[in-house]
Amino acid sequence: MKKISLLFTIFLLCSFLLNAQSRDAKKIKKMLDEEQYEQVLEYKSKKEHRLDGKSLFYKGVSAYNLSQDEKANQYFSMSVAKDPTDAVAHYYKGLTEFYLKQYRDAIVSYDKAIQITDTISEFYEAKGDAYSKLGDFDSAVEYFKKAMQYTDCSKDVYTSLAYAFSGVGLLDSALYYYEFALIILDPEDRMYRIASNNIGILYRMTEQYDKSIAAYKQHIAMFPDDYAVMMECIQNMLKYEETEEYLVYLKKLYEARENGDLPADLSDMIYFTTFQWNEYLIVACELFEEEDSPIFPCKYKYVAIDNDDNVPFWIQLEKETISGEELHRLKLVKKDSLFVYSNFEYTGKNHHRTLTHAVLQILNNEVAPDTIIAPYREWVKQAMAKKYDVTKLENDGSSFEKAIKVNSVTEEYEWLRKYYPDYEMISQGLYFENNIPYDVLSIIVDGVEKKVYFEISSFFGKFLLDE
Numbered sequence: 001m002k003k004i005s006l007l008f009t010i011f012l013l014c015s016f017l018l019n020a021q022s023r024d025a026k027k028i029k030k031m032l033d034e035e036q037y038e039q040v041l042e043y044k045s046k047k048e049h050r051l052d053g054k055s056l057f058y059k060g061v062s063a064y065n066l067s068q069d070e071k072a073n074q075y076f077s078m079s080v081a082k083d084p085t086d087a088v089a090h091y092y093k094g095l096t097e098f099y100l101k102q103y104r105d106a107i108v109s110y111d112k113a114i115q116i117t118d119t120i121s122e123f124y125e126a127k128g129d130a131y132s133k134l135g136d137f138d139s140a141v142e143y144f145k146k147a148m149q150y151t152d153c154s155k156d157v158y159t160s161l162a163y164a165f166s167g168v169g170l171l172d173s174a175l176y177y178y179e180f181a182l183i184i185l186d187p188e189d190r191m192y193r194i195a196s197n198n199i200g201i202l203y204r205m206t207e208q209y210d211k212s213i214a215a216y217k218q219h220i221a222m223f224p225d226d227y228a229v230m231m232e233c234i235q236n237m238l239k240y241e242e243t244e245e246y247l248v249y250l251k252k253l254y255e256a257r258e259n260g261d262l263p264a265d266l267s268d269m270i271y272f273t274t275f276q277w278n279e280y281l282i283v284a285c286e287l288f289e290e291e292d293s294p295i296f297p298c299k300y301k302y303v304a305i306d307n308d309d310n311v312p313f314w315i316q317l318e319k320e321t322i323s324g325e326e327l328h329r330l331k332l333v334k335k336d337s338l339f340v341y342s343n344f345e346y347t348g349k350n351h352h353r354t355l356t357h358a359v360l361q362i363l364n365n366e367v368a369p370d371t372i373i374a375p376y377r378e379w380v381k382q383a384m385a386k387k388y389d390v391t392k393l394e395n396d397g398s399s400f401e402k403a404i405k406v407n408s409v410t411e412e413y414e415w416l417r418k419y420y421p422d423y424e425m426i427s428q429g430l431y432f433e434n435n436i437p438y439d440v441l442s443i444i445v446d447g448v449e450k451k452v453y454f455e456i457s458s459f460f461g462k463f464l465l466d467e
Contacts (some may be wrong), residue, residue, distance in 0.1 A: 026053040035454045037062035041071075051241055053083030060092060069099045080112075087116035091123055094130075103130045121153035128160060137167030155184050158355075159191045166202065175202045185224060196222065197229055200236075209240035220249070227256055227266055234272055238352055248349060257288055272352055277363050280304040280312075284356065290319065299328070299349075302359045313358050317346065332369070338376045339369035381421060390419045400433045404451035412439060412454045420452075 024043075031040045040062035060075030076093035080086060094109030110127040113120070128143035144161040147153045162177035178195040185192040196219045203212035216233035220226065230249050237246040253270055256262045269285040276282070282305050290297035300317040313334035320327045328346045333338040344358045344367075345424075361367050373379050390396050397404045397415075406412050418425055426442040426449065437460040441452045 020163065022052045022055060024051055025058065028055050028058040032058050032062060035065075037066050041066075048179060051197065053079045053081075053086055056082060057086065057089045060089070060096075064092060064096060066075075069096045072096045073100065084112075085116060087113040087123075088119070090116070090128065091120075094126060098130055098133070099140060101133075103133045106130045109156035119150065121147040121150035121157070125154060125157050125160065128157075128164065129227070132160065132164055132167065135167070137164045140164035141168065155181070155189075156191050158197050162195065162198070166198075170383065171202050171206050175199065175206070178202065193223055193226070197226070210237060212236055213241065219351070224252075225256075225261065227253060231266070231271055234270065235274065238273055238356075246352075250350075254288065261283065273356055275356075277304070277360070280306055282359070282363075283354075284359075286352075300355060302356075315362060317355065330355075330362065332362060332394070333376060336376045337372055337374040338379070340373070341367060342370045384418070384421050388418045394417075397452040397454065398450075400431075400438060400453055402439055403455040405455045406439075407458050409439070410455075412441065414443055415454075416441070416443065417453065422446075 028040055028043055031043065040059055044057070056075050056079040060072045060079060063069075063072035063075060073093060073096035073109065074304060076089055076096060079089040080093060090109050090113040094106040094113065097103070097106035097109060107130045110123055110130065111124045114127075118122070124143045124147035126139045128147065129145060131137070131140035141164045144157055144164060147157050148161070157367065158177045158181040161173045162181065165171070165174035165177065178199050181195040182192060182199075187193075196215070200212050200215035201218060203209070203215055213233065213236050216229055216236065219229055220233060223229070230253060234246045234249050237243070237249075250270065253262070257267055267288070269287045271283060271285050273284045274281060275451055283304070283305060285301050287299055287301070290299050297319040298316045299319070302315040302431070303311055304313050306312055312331060315330060315332045317328045318331055322328060326347050330341045330344040332341070341358075341362060344362075346355075395402050395404050395425065404412075404415055406415065422445070424444040426444060428439060428441050431438045431440050437456050439454040439456050441454070443450060443452060
């Protein structure tokens, strides 16, 4: 829920002392004080059009606090139409326009508030926020500075000013205000956490790598659950330090994943380095679990991304399962060909720096592959057919009696990708046989339509029962 600012309270107090309020306004204000927002919105005068500007303003505040921004904006618009001298109504009209992403309209409303009362810091700060959203950081800096001229300005304005300075490329000024924000903000404040994170980023951008790493370490010490920053710290330590201290954070990430603490967007892999090579951005990741990709388990990947966000090739470290040894080799997948580099063999784990050096050698053609397999996709298809031969399964999904038992819909598609890698989906239906639920998927394989049966009793209806 959005919070009513102190500014609103101050202006209401002034309005009580200076202006006589209508009977409607007093009734609505009483409900508003008791946070009866729905009742405020339902309130009607004997004749709706007779509601004065203050009454309409209170209705707007109630809608605002219910996050009903469009309705709030309508009430604030009616309020300023009835009383164009109400600076706070113009200000709140601007806030709703801001939340509705109507940033230029918001600036117009803030300007009207400032024309009426030019000594309120929040008006200038709000206008700076709108300019930041428009990408006009020079104007944002101007209005954040104006807000700071008043002793009652919010502490958040310092982080907002820092962000605007970074937008115009004045990174040293941005660093100064982010660091100042850490002095005045409470560590429990959300903006403190943002400022702390951005300090590490800005030190890296200004090539002060020692300070960047130190800032990240301090941030992690205060916010040990900020796993995105932990990954960023690992990247910097691998690039700019020669120690193995990064392994401490790597271990913490694995522990967090095991405990289910990692957010969904970080739960598959750790991005441990990025670098530019020719026109490609190379992004390196370590998978938490070895990926079947598709024949040999893969733990590390270096993915090339072009300017159109396509992936024309990648290099991965694959485990050789045929030899029975814990041996991994680097392989390049490019233009439907697989290039094997047996001279880059690894055992164990945590070869991040040496892997990156080897990948650069491959990219720069300093070493030649000893094996080339092409066409790669056809070879994969044949290898998958041998590895996952559906004819050898007792439960091959060909009927209700031979249905595959799964614990989720995801497992259904994983099974299909393994045993029918080139399948095309036609339809999916829910069936009951002897009171047992089944998902029946109709697919096309090699031009032939077939049905695959999955028994889903382990999870079907579970969430309904839990409710």
